[in-house]
Amino acid sequence: MNAVDRxxxxxxxxxxxxxxxxxxxxxxxxARPPKEISPQAVGMLYDSTLCIGCKACVAACKAANxxxxxxxxxxxxxxxxxxxxxxDLSGRTLNVIKVYRNGTAEQKDHEINGFAFVKRHCLHCVDxxxxxxxxxxxxxxxxxxxxxxxxxxxCIGCRYCVYGCPFGVPQFDFNNPLGKIAKCQFCSHLQKxxxxxxCCDVCPTGASLFGPVKEIEQEIERRLTAAPGTPHEFPRxxxxxxxxxNAATIPHYVKGIYGEHEAGGTxxxxxxxxxxxxxxxxxxxxxxxxxxxxxxQHTLYHWLIAPVVAFLGFAFLxxxxxxxxxxxxxxxx
Amino acid sequence: xxxxTPLRRSLITPTTLVLVALVVIxxxxxxxxxxxxxxAVANIxxxxxxxxxxxxxxxxxxxxxxxGFAMALLVYIFNRGQYHxxxxxxxxxxxFGYTLGGFAVIFDLGRYWHAYNLLLPWYIQPNSVMLExxxxxxxxxxxxxxxxxxxxxxxxxxxxxxRVLDRWMFVFAALGVLLPTMHQSSxxxxxxxxxxxxxxxWFTLWLPALFVISxxxxxxxxxxxxxxxxxxxxxxxxxxxxxxxxxxxxxxITVGWLVLRWxxxxxxxxxxxxxxxxxxxxxxxxENALFLFAALVFVTPAGRASPxxxxxxxxxxxxxxSLYRLDAYLVGYQPLSNWSYFPSVPELMVSIGVISLxxxxxxxxxxxxxxxxxxxxxx
Numbered sequence: 001m002n003a004v005d006r007x008x009x010x011x012x013x014x015x016x017x018x019x020x021x022x023x024x025x026x027x028x029x030x031a032r033p034p035k036e037i038s039p040q041a042v043g044m045l046y047d048s049t050l051c052i053g054c055k056a057c058v059a060a061c062k063a064a065n066x067x068x069x070x071x072x073x074x075x076x077x078x079x080x081x082x083x084x085x086x087x088d089l090s091g092r093t094l095n096v097i098k099v100y101r102n103g104t105a106e107q108k109d110h111e112i113n114g115f116a117f118v119k120r121h122c123l124h125c126v127d128x129x130x131x132x133x134x135x136x137x138x139x140x141x142x143x144x145x146x147x148x149x150x151x152x153x154x155c156i157g158c159r160y161c162v163y164g165c166p167f168g169v170p171q172f173d174f175n176n177p178l179g180k181i182a183k184c185q186f187c188s189h190l191q192k193x194x195x196x197x198x199c200c201d202v203c204p205t206g207a208s209l210f211g212p213v214k215e216i217e218q219e220i221e222r223r224l225t226a227a228p229g230t231p232h233e234f235p236r237x238x239x240x241x242x243x244x245x246n247a248a249t250i251p252h253y254v255k256g257i258y259g260e261h262e263a264g265g266t267x268x269x270x271x272x273x274x275x276x277x278x279x280x281x282x283x284x285x286x287x288x289x290x291x292x293x294x295x296x297q298h299t300l301y302h303w304l305i306a307p308v309v310a311f312l313g314f315a316f317l318x319x320x321x322x323x324x325x326x327x328x329x330x331x332x333x
Numbered sequence: 334x335x336x337x338t339p340l341r342r343s344l345i346t347p348t349t350l351v352l353v354a355l356v357v358i359x360x361x362x363x364x365x366x367x368x369x370x371x372x373a374v375a376n377i378x379x380x381x382x383x384x385x386x387x388x389x390x391x392x393x394x395x396x397x398x399x400x401g402f403a404m405a406l407l408v409y410i411f412n413r414g415q416y417h418x419x420x421x422x423x424x425x426x427x428x429f430g431y432t433l434g435g436f437a438v439i440f441d442l443g444r445y446w447h448a449y450n451l452l453l454p455w456y457i458q459p460n461s462v463m464l465e466x467x468x469x470x471x472x473x474x475x476x477x478x479x480x481x482x483x484x485x486x487x488x489x490x491x492x493x494x495x496r497v498l499d500r501w502m503f504v505f506a507a508l509g510v511l512l513p514t515m516h517q518s519s520x521x522x523x524x525x526x527x528x529x530x531x532x533x534x535w536f537t538l539w540l541p542a543l544f545v546i547s548x549x550x551x552x553x554x555x556x557x558x559x560x561x562x563x564x565x566x567x568x569x570x571x572x573x574x575x576x577x578x579x580x581x582x583x584x585x586i587t588v589g590w591l592v593l594r595w596x597x598x599x600x601x602x603x604x605x606x607x608x609x610x611x612x613x614x615x616x617x618x619x620e621n622a623l624f625l626f627a628a629l630v631f632v633t634p635a636g637r638a639s640p641x642x643x644x645x646x647x648x649x650x651x652x653x654x655s656l657y658r659l660d661a662y663l664v665g666y667q668p669l670s671n672w673s674y675f676p677s678v679p680e681l682m683v684s685i686g687v688i689s690l691x692x693x694x695x696x697x698x699x700x701x702x703x704x705x706x707x708x709x710x711x712x
Binding site: 030088089090091106130131132133134135136137152153154155156157158159160162163164166167168171172173174175176177178179180181194229263280282284287289290292294296297300307310311314315317318319320321322324325 | 376380408453459461464467506507510527528669672
């Protein structure tokens with residue numbers, strides 16, 4: 001379990017400037033309209049205040065997706081390929097639990113002298129950059145469920161998705177000559193069989209909760225409107241499923257729902273007891289990066305009119321000028 | 334019509350032997366890369382998935398290959414026939430800049446055995462800027478070989494084919510201007526999706542324009558650099574008269590680039606960020622200073638008249654344009670957590686090997702094919 005690095009806090013500040021500088025106003029004419037979330041979209045709520053850091057989700061994810069153990073270089077002295085100890089997402093890890101620590105780290109979900117957990121994996125963007133940048137359609141977003149999947153049989157390994165993802169999610173396995181992109185696909189193979197993502201299935205406290213985005217949003221609303229300290233039955237596994245809930249009380253949440261608007265919105269949402277940047281979640285604006293880059297390409301290459309006109313113009317001039325040169329130089333040769 | 338001739342010089346010289354050695358070293362490390370994975374050779378990582386193999390070999394390398402593009406625009410579109418003697422060497426450097434850029438892409442691709450998926454209509458994803466770059470660069474490599482083909486045909490004495498090709502050359506000349514305009518601007522557009530990860534000193538909607546304009550300037554700078562170095566090295570008559578005329582064109586383009594760059598920075602209120610102490614800000618100023626130096630030399634008559642100053646300015650322009658690309662793709666880029674990147678020695682050796690191969694092939698070609706004008710042996 002890796003401490004959320006201190007540079008992440010600084011990162012938050014750096015991002016704020018970058019985000020502010022996203023030329024939303026100037027780009028109004030260029031950016032294409034933002035994509036809308038599918039009415040049947042499925043999503044997840046990760047409630048950091050419920051997470052106890054047991055990492056059952058990390059182990060279940062590995063088993064469900066057949067991923068190898070991940071042992072960082074500096075731990076190999078005492079950990080010889082037996083204990084899966086990922087510190088971050090990697091080519092071998094699709095889902096990871098990280099911890100925020102401050103001072104004496106005595107109280108859970110306290111920013112000062114406290115600690116808090118965060119779970120990182122794909123947020124399944126409404127308007128994903130990875131799908132937009134992929135040249136060979138290896139990244140796809142399901143039109144109904146909105147799940148973003150990856151097909152290694154199409155992937156050419158250019159890693160533009162790794163470079164472009166605003167959340168730092170897709171990973172390439174650099175240590176394998178036949179390496180692949182690794183990324184959470186919301187256990188879509190299990191969902192096809194009527195099951196739910198492995199991380200939500202095993203979560204003992206309901207910190208990772210699966211369900212349709214609409215119902216997730218209602219549950220978030222219930223938690224945020226209730227006064228801290230009120231008893232609440234936190235559903236576990238899948239919303240609306242008849243598992244015994246986790247009966248506890250409403251904690252002190254920080255303002256906001258991470259993922260509601262970030263980079264055009266995501267289908268995974270976060271609630272937390274400490275500010276999201278402290279958990280290493282990047283501070284992002286509302287604009288989806290893909291809407292800007294695609295808008296620019298669609299403007300420049302609309303029906304290929306500009307390139308075709310330019311070609312015809314160039315060809316006309318080149319033909320005329322070349323004929324002239326031939327005449328000029330003919331007597332000399 | 335052409336008075337270009339092969340240079341009658343030995344192919345084996347100390348320079349070519351050093352270049353061959355560097356190429357061999359690069360191929361050794363490429364072997365390691367193919368056996369053990371990208372991570373065994375390169376320092377690229379989850380935070381910096383693209384390293385110098387992408388940025389130097391492809392993004393900067395193809396800008397160095399823009400000589401053919403820049404000269405074709407001047408000679409064929411703007412009808413400046415007097416520059417024709419510079420055309421073939423320019424095309425030749427473009428040929429290798431681009432062909433080896435394409436080769437570099439293959440060994441940088443993590444799943445290179447799927448590279449042909451880029452050509453399968455049922456897989457391609459038209460919203461991807463990278464797809465546009467990939468297809469456009471592939472097409473342009475073919476166009477460059479066709480544009481250069483007359484040199485082969487002359488050498489082989491295939492005048493019949495050459496005559497037919499000459500008649501249709503205007504099509505390839507037009508493509509040779511259109512395609513680089515498209516993909517060099519798209520190399521800037523590739524960063525438009527990076528708004529949350531790229532410093533505002535580089536992130537702007539004008540990235541495509543800034544990339545294509547600087548590629549054009551670098552293209553002319555390559556031609557000037559090459560013409561000067563080649564005529565010095567092989568004691569050919571100086572092309573300086575031609576180059577000093579070209580300088581004014583390059584000077585105006587460079588001034589245009591600087592104006593666009595700075596008006597945009599002011600318009601976005603990004604200028605205060607240029608006064609924060611950091612490595613990237615330092616390199617931002619170096620980059621702009623190099624462009625400014627080149628512009629000042631090229632727009633002043635005294636600067637243009639001096640072969641020495643012109644050569645320095647051409648080098649400054651190449652360095653500035655390269656640094657601009659390196660900054661936009663790597664230095665001004667902010668990964669999401671505490672990742673850092675600096676190329677490993679084997680990684681550097683591969684890039685150095687690619688550049689050496691480019692220079693080596695250039696030397697072989699000018700010595701075996703009619704590329705250069707005015708070899709003393711033939712006058």
